[in-house]
Each structure stands twice: as C-alpha cells, then as structure tokens.
Amino acid sequence: MAVNGDSRARWRYMDHILTRPGAYTDPEWGEGIIGTLENAKVLVIGAGGLGCEILKNLALSGFKSIDVIDMDTIDVSNLNRQFLFRQSDVGKPKASVAADFVMKRVPGCKINAHVCKIQDKDEEFYMQFSMVICGLDSIEARRWINALLVGMVDYDNDDSLKPLIDGGTEGFKGQSRVVIPRMTSCIECQLDMHAPRAAVPLCTLATIPRQPQHCIEWAHIIKWEEERKDIQLDTDDPEHITWLYRTALKRAQEFGIQGVTYSMTQGVVKNIIPAIASTNAIIAASCCNEAFKIATSSAPALANTIPEGVDPETYDPDEEFAPAPNNYMLYTGDNSIYTFTFGHKKKPDCPVCGNLPKDLTVPGDQTLQELIESFAERPEAQLKKPSLSTGGKTLFFSSPESLRQQTEGNLRKKMRDLMEDGEEVVVTDPAFPTEFKYTIHLT
Incomplete structure (x- = not known):
C-alpha cells in the first residue's frame, strides 16, 4: 500500500481506524480524512517533559506538519525525563534538538523549530495553525496564549478559530483540557483551580531567612528592585537567573x-x-488523543459544545444550572490510578472570553496600595504588576518608572477618595494581552 510514493506500512493500524466509521464518528467524518490528518498544521508550545512526549506522539500518529516553540536550552537535569535529549545536547536549544531527533526517527514528518518566547510571535504566525497544544510549566504563559487565541476569533472567518489543547503535570498529578475559543470555557475561566502559591512575609525575607528558598525570594523580590529596578526581570533570561x-x-x-x-x-x-x-x-497521550480526534472527527473530543445526552434544540449553556460539556480531564497517580472528566462552565464575567465585569467588594477605607497587593493573591487574578484606571482617570501605573512616579501618590489614598461606589475599574498587567474589568462596590 503506497500513497504519493511513500510506504504507509507504519500507518496501517492508524489507517484501519480512519478508513472505517466508528460508533462515535462525527457527522463531518468522511473519505479523505487521512489527508486531513496529514495536512493539519499543529503548533506545540514547549519542548520540555510534556513537549518531548507530545512531539513524539504526534509524529507517530501521522501528523506531518508540526512547529515547536521553546526558548530554553537543555540542562543536564532534564535528561532523566526529556528523552529526546542526550548528554551531548546539554547547552543546545530544546526546540531544535527535539525537532531534529523526531524527524530522524519518523521520516516524512517536518518539524519547524522556533527558539524564542511565545510573546515574540504575532497573530499572523499563530493564525497559520490548525490547533495549538501547550506543554508548559508556566501559568502566565498559558494565560497569554489563551488570551491571544480568544482575541483572534473573528465570527466571519471560521479559520480564525484555533482549538487550544493544554496539558499540565505536577508530580503524580496532571490534567488535559480543550478550549474552543469563544465557545467553551477558557483557561482564564478556570484560573481559580490554580491557587497562587503562598507568599512568604517580607519581614522574614528581609530579616530572618531560614530556608534557601527565602534567600532566593529575597534576591527576587527585594534585591532586584533595589539594584536593578530599571531592568524588567525576565525569568527566562539565563543572565537574570544567574544574577x-x-x-x-x-x-x-x-x-x-x-x-x-x-x-x-x-x-x-x-x-x-x-x-x-x-x-x-499519560498527559501527553491524552493531549495528542484530543488533537487526533479534532483533526479527524473520528470521535468526540473533550470540547463538545453540547453535553452528551442533551437535546441540542433546548440546550442553553447560559442557564445557571445548565450542564457544561466535558472539557477537562484530571489524572491522579499518587494513590492508585484515577481519572475524572468533567465540564468546566464558561464564566460570563471572565476577563478574556466573557462580556461582564467581575464584582469586587472593597472596604472604603482600604488604600489603593492594599487593593493592588490583593490582586497578586486573588485566585481569579494573580497579577504581579497591575495598573488601574477608571473611565475618568488613571489611578496607578506600575510601569514605566516615569509614569509610576507620577501616580504612586495615590497608593496611600483610600478607595472612597479615589472612586465612587459601583464604578468600573480596568486593571492591566504587562504579562497579559488583555484587560481585567471590575465593578467596585465600596463598603
């Protein structure tokens, strides 16, 4: 059996799946679906522990056109789990080494490597892909790509809709989820499932450190601001980490x-x-399984827009108690093997995919400084350098330094002196390409 002169012996089992309809085959399934799989252009973000597995799985599943983006270089500590790398690769870019390794092992698969940050690419770059798969270790990076893909949606252009498949692991636990921008709940809707890490009191960092982590946080939070405040800290820059x-x-x-x-x-x-x-x-397998289903329509993906067993004629996702379609899979392996798939509902006040501001109750005698500090710990915000403004004035700029100096006088003022009850405040952060809107209720 040959297609375009290439032996398909490697794919005979995959062809068996794709040439015969199954019990759950999507209505869009039909002849020529193998070509659809081969022509799907997939972007993998991250070439670390998850990324290596994802790249391998995609190539062995029949995907032919893949791009991978990662700015990190290989460290010796990566070699115990990032199996595409060898001792001789230490110091080389992860994306390039991973792409070359997979292409040598799977002939016919083309992987383009991009050694840079995801923020360095524009909308035109992301618009060329059929779907995006994330294997990231950073919540901030997930939120950035999520906001970008949601913002790219043009209802008059079907090609602007790019499914986002996100995988994440934490020790023996992990999750995979599928986001159909503007149709299902997005990563920002689900942010409260990722609680911000507990903060160490500044007094401990400044006076009596007891653990090595305290010394690192001191250098990170206090000393950098004292000695290098004019330089934006980049946690992906080796020179910054070395300092x-x-x-x-x-x-x-x-x-x-x-x-x-x-x-x-x-x-x-x-x-x-x-x-x-x-x-x-396990998580990479789940992510690639979802990518395969989305590309081929051979089975329902996690992100079905209507829950199974619900009448599409009467289903209204905006009803308060309406069931949400399954879009989130949890895996727990530290106590036996347990998986659970459930539907995470889209939030109407989500700052990325919603259309309503979030209500926020604030004591009238709270200072602006206290409010700003609270945004770092709020599960639905987790903002490190917020800037605030209302419809009539700017309350505070976190950067650049010149604007910060002009507005830092407001930090000591009470909220009742800065705005009216029920007024809307817009919060921005340089790490995210979106605005966070709150309706402030003063008490």
Missing part, C-alpha cells in the same frame, strides 16, 4: 544556610514543580 542565584547564594552564606543552587533558583522564581516521566507520558 539572582549569585545574590541568593551570598545571602545564604551570610546566614549559614545550605542548598541554594542554580536549578533551585530557577524553580523558585518560575514556580516550577518537579516533573515525573510517567505522568508526562
């Missing part, structure tokens, strides 16, 4: 604290959770 590591190490030595390392510095600053190879393999 933080050396600064934290010096402080640890002053207090007789052991254990500060470069890898720990990177993990604390980026909030990286140690990964386990088996969990990565």
Whole structure:
C-alpha cells in the first residue's frame, strides 16, 4: 500500500481506524480524512517533559506538519525525563534538538523549530495553525496564549478559530483540557483551580531567612528592585537567573544556610514543580488523543459544545444550572490510578472570553496600595504588576518608572477618595494581552 510514493506500512493500524466509521464518528467524518490528518498544521508550545512526549506522539500518529516553540536550552537535569535529549545536547536549544531527533526517527514528518518566547510571535504566525497544544510549566504563559487565541476569533472567518489543547503535570498529578475559543470555557475561566502559591512575609525575607528558598525570594523580590529596578526581570533570561542565584547564594552564606543552587533558583522564581516521566507520558497521550480526534472527527473530543445526552434544540449553556460539556480531564497517580472528566462552565464575567465585569467588594477605607497587593493573591487574578484606571482617570501605573512616579501618590489614598461606589475599574498587567474589568462596590 503506497500513497504519493511513500510506504504507509507504519500507518496501517492508524489507517484501519480512519478508513472505517466508528460508533462515535462525527457527522463531518468522511473519505479523505487521512489527508486531513496529514495536512493539519499543529503548533506545540514547549519542548520540555510534556513537549518531548507530545512531539513524539504526534509524529507517530501521522501528523506531518508540526512547529515547536521553546526558548530554553537543555540542562543536564532534564535528561532523566526529556528523552529526546542526550548528554551531548546539554547547552543546545530544546526546540531544535527535539525537532531534529523526531524527524530522524519518523521520516516524512517536518518539524519547524522556533527558539524564542511565545510573546515574540504575532497573530499572523499563530493564525497559520490548525490547533495549538501547550506543554508548559508556566501559568502566565498559558494565560497569554489563551488570551491571544480568544482575541483572534473573528465570527466571519471560521479559520480564525484555533482549538487550544493544554496539558499540565505536577508530580503524580496532571490534567488535559480543550478550549474552543469563544465557545467553551477558557483557561482564564478556570484560573481559580490554580491557587497562587503562598507568599512568604517580607519581614522574614528581609530579616530572618531560614530556608534557601527565602534567600532566593529575597534576591527576587527585594534585591532586584533595589539594584536593578530599571531592568524588567525576565525569568527566562539565563543572565537574570544567574544574577539572582549569585545574590541568593551570598545571602545564604551570610546566614549559614545550605542548598541554594542554580536549578533551585530557577524553580523558585518560575514556580516550577518537579516533573515525573510517567505522568508526562499519560498527559501527553491524552493531549495528542484530543488533537487526533479534532483533526479527524473520528470521535468526540473533550470540547463538545453540547453535553452528551442533551437535546441540542433546548440546550442553553447560559442557564445557571445548565450542564457544561466535558472539557477537562484530571489524572491522579499518587494513590492508585484515577481519572475524572468533567465540564468546566464558561464564566460570563471572565476577563478574556466573557462580556461582564467581575464584582469586587472593597472596604472604603482600604488604600489603593492594599487593593493592588490583593490582586497578586486573588485566585481569579494573580497579577504581579497591575495598573488601574477608571473611565475618568488613571489611578496607578506600575510601569514605566516615569509614569509610576507620577501616580504612586495615590497608593496611600483610600478607595472612597479615589472612586465612587459601583464604578468600573480596568486593571492591566504587562504579562497579559488583555484587560481585567471590575465593578467596585465600596463598603
């Protein structure tokens, strides 16, 4: 059996699935679906533990056109689970090495590597793909790509709708989810499932550090602002991480604290959770299974827009108690093997895909400074450098420094002196391409 001169012996089992309709085949399924799979253009974000597994799975499933984007280089600590890399690859770009490895093992598969940050690419770049698969270790990066893909949707152009498949692992736990922008709940809708990490009191960091992590946070939060405040901290820049590591190490030595390392510095600053190879393999398999179903219509994907068994004629997703379609899969492997799939509802006040501002009750005698600090800990916000404005005036700019100096006088003022009850405030953060809108209720 040959197609276009290439032997398809490798894909005979896949062809068996794609040439015969199944019990759950989508109505759009039909002849020529193999060509649809081969022509699907997929973007994989991240070439680490999850990314390596995802790239391998996609190539072996018959996807021929893949791009991968990652700005990191290979560290020796990656070799125990990121199996596309070898000792000789240490120091090389992850994206390039992973792409070359897979293309050598799977002839006919073309993978383009991009060694850069996802923020370096524009909408035109992302518009060329059929779908995007994320294997990221950063909540901020997930939120950025989610907001971009939702913002790209043009209801008059079907090609502007790019499904987002997101995978994540944390030790023996993991999740996969599918987002159909503007149709299902997005990552921002689900943000409260990722609670912000507990903050260490500044007094502990500044005076009595007891753990190596305290020394790193001191360098990160306090010392950087004192000595390098004119430089925007980039946690993906090796020079910045090295500066933080050396600064934290010096402080640890002053207090007789052991254990500060470069890898720990990177993990604390980026909030990286140690990964386990088996969990990565399971979650990557789930993500690629969803990509396969979306590309071929051979079975329902996680992101069905109507829950199974519900009459499409009467289904209204905006009803308060309306069931949500299954779009989120949880895996727990630290106590036996457990998976659970459920529907996460779209939120009408989601700042990315919703159309209503979120209600926020604030004490009238709370200062603007206290309100700004609370945005870092609010599960639905998790903003590090928020700027606030109302319809009539700017309350505070976090950057650049010149604008910050002009508005920092408001930080000590009480909220009742800055705005009226029921007024809408717009919050922005340089890390996200979206606005967060709140209706402030003063008490």
